[in-house]
Amino acid sequence: MADPNYQLQYYQFLLKKHFNKVLLAILLLILVFTSVKTVGPEEEGVVLTVGQYSRTVQPGLNFIMPFGIERMYKIPVQRQLKQEFGFRTVSADVRSDYTKKGFTDESLMLSGDLNLADVEWVVQYRIVNSYNYLFKVRNAEKALRDMSESAMRKIVGDRTVNEVLTVGRQEVASSVEVLLQRMCDEYENGIRIDQVVLQDVNPPESVKPSFNAVNQAQQERETLINQAESEYNQIIPRARGEAEQAIEQAEAYALNRVNRATGEATRFNAIYEEYVKAPEVTKKRIYLETMERILPKLSSKTIVDQRGNSVLPLLNLDPPKR
Template sequence: MANKNYEVNLNPDWIKKYIKKILLGLIIVIAAFTSTFTVGPEEEGVVVQLGKYNRTVPPGLNFILPFGIEKMHKIPVQRQLKQEFGFRTTKAGQRSSYTKEGYRDESMMLTGDLNLTDVEWVVQYRIDDSYKYLFKVRNADKTLRDMSEAAMRKIVGDRTVNEVLTVGRQEIATSVKQLLQELCDEYENGIRIDQVVLQDVNPPDPVKPSFNAVNEAQQERETLINQAEADYNRIIPRAKGEAQETIELAEAFALNRVNRAKGEANRFHAVFKSYIKAPEVTKQRIYLETMEKVLPKLGNKVIVGEQGNNVLPLLNLDKKGGQK
């Protein structure tokens, strides 16, 4: 009986039926896994059917045709991405660590005055159009890296080493961002440049001491210039003020003398007119007025006669009104 049951279990028809069920189950499972995808909140899904663009799906649970008929590419359109040049971040966090080993060729550049400089920078960007990002340019990230390096070398090559190391850093970053965005629009790679940041700009290690000496000399020169300008701003306005004060005093003195001269001239004309009308009376009045001014200034006075023997000691002309 047992042998009979064993023979029944090994029936070829039953085995084929069992294998078909297993294969059907596997097909269902594979179809479920290959047709269901979840798109993240910062992403959008680009569906390709048999190698050709078909549609773009929003975040959430999405379904596509299974067994490779359709494929989905998840593109992080809401996330800010970045590319580093001249260095790489080895550990991100509160205390990030970086390395330059193997990346010095990216950052070593020739300036417009034929000096070498080591420029490290970061390009921050977003994927603005997922269709263009996938289909307009082959390997858009690598293309963006090549364009970024070319744009930075062009902008740095148009400036002197002093501009690159000091005052021109912000202008360089702005110019590179503008040029890089123009290249992205021209290539239609679907990328929008958010920011270009110059992380660090240094002269090459062998010439760093010389550059530091030059920078110190320039800083000392700027200090002396600022001190000279401060002295100029302190002394020159004061000198101008004193000069203006002297001019105003001279003008006031001249105006006073002129007015006095005009007044005396008018007084002389008035006296002359009176003299013409009454010569004797005018002469007498002038004489008396003159004596009134002169006698008080003479001090002690002694009046004698013509022979010098008639002294009048009692006449005291120092006291106004005389003695009674």
Template structure:
């Protein structure tokens, strides 16, 4: 009878111990991976958007959160952070003394104005993500879409205005209108983006025509200066002349009123005198004569008085003194 061959061999105890340790380590690593993949942290400025096999599930608020390991995926969206897009330049380094780089970005900022001139318009759009779901799932590449919308809106608005309006007086209007149009298009596309501010950083003519444009601006500024000086002179001279005219008119009116009142007083005096004259003509004549002589004689100095035939001569009289005595007698004073 044939004998069976035994191919079994004995495993050393040391090998069995190593194998058990490897299994324990592997199980421990898997457990650690499962634990670490089950929890995640959302920063203060973010929300977490959870997708399961690519489908939206929920949003996670800031803090420590749980998800199904190896199945759920988390995308972090900075909803509380202000973002910005720069056009015509880029910020090379931000800080107290920020530096900017313009080379290579002239195509974004060079635009045709409504009067067929060129303007170099640099601007920045500041925005926030207000709807993470729309931002991630409604439009592909929302950041690039926002840049295209911003550039299109700015070119439309600049194309409706003259170069002078864009560079000088119309900058604020251009910025506000562009912000409104960009927000409207973002809402139509459901980008989930809220435009907070649009700022025109710098608006200049192209480099080849800058000297000529600066000369025109200087001439306009001189024109405005001369106009302001003329207005200042006008405001200084015209009110003074008007005041002097009013003063002259008031003086004339006062003089006229004084003359009228004086004349009316003389007329009233004459009428009163005439009324007394009618009552006693001789007495009134004598009184008038005496009052007249009382006023005249003191002013005549030394006089010689004769009668109408020249027969007698009255000696030289101190008529001034006598006149003063007569006046005193008439007033009831002591002669």
């Protein structure tokens, strides 16, 4: 019969042997998981050795010291990131869903003319320096959000509510982009601002109906002004053209009359000079020329001898009737 103590010792030996193998396997797994790191194609890895910056590694398979001696932070330096203000995207798809619940404090701000405006915007940015992003500013994401909100409130506070809601939206976005980039460079947070987009700008919900009525009245006023200017631009140039045409016609008529009068005076002087030289001949020529012009205009023409002694006292010069 086997000794019970021997069997117990044997089982303890087997248990200890398998436990050592399991412990060794666990240590190997921990070694692999803590020392082998994969950096994505849009990322770069920042390695810290005992909490101090050591190096920056590129995308691919990388090895670090295990058991927490070195730690790696993966920074998406090739990806465009964004922060939303006044709303949040619930689901991004062909038709995205948004919510404003709980984010009114971010978007409600005071304009330069002491009116409230509900401004929703998006900041699109990239991380261009991972070291500065991690170590120059504590919690760079939150710092960027605070800077964005501060910049937007400053720019909106320098303009009237009508400018922010209507014609000045693009200028507001551009000014915020420039100011925010200047602040990022000053804080050296390693961030480059790509674009600031005003998603939506509205008056507060409590005054929106009144504001819409005012906007509608202003739009109707602008429409009427544009219509009046259009009619003015059609009528005034036409009237000016007609006036210029009448003036030119009058000037042409006056020039024609003057030229004709000058011509007739010249012709009269020429005839008078000929008359002085030979009065009888000139009289006869004038008489013949006058009759030459008059006779074709008469419908019935009869020539009678002055004494009536001719064989044919009457000469009918009318054309034969057909």
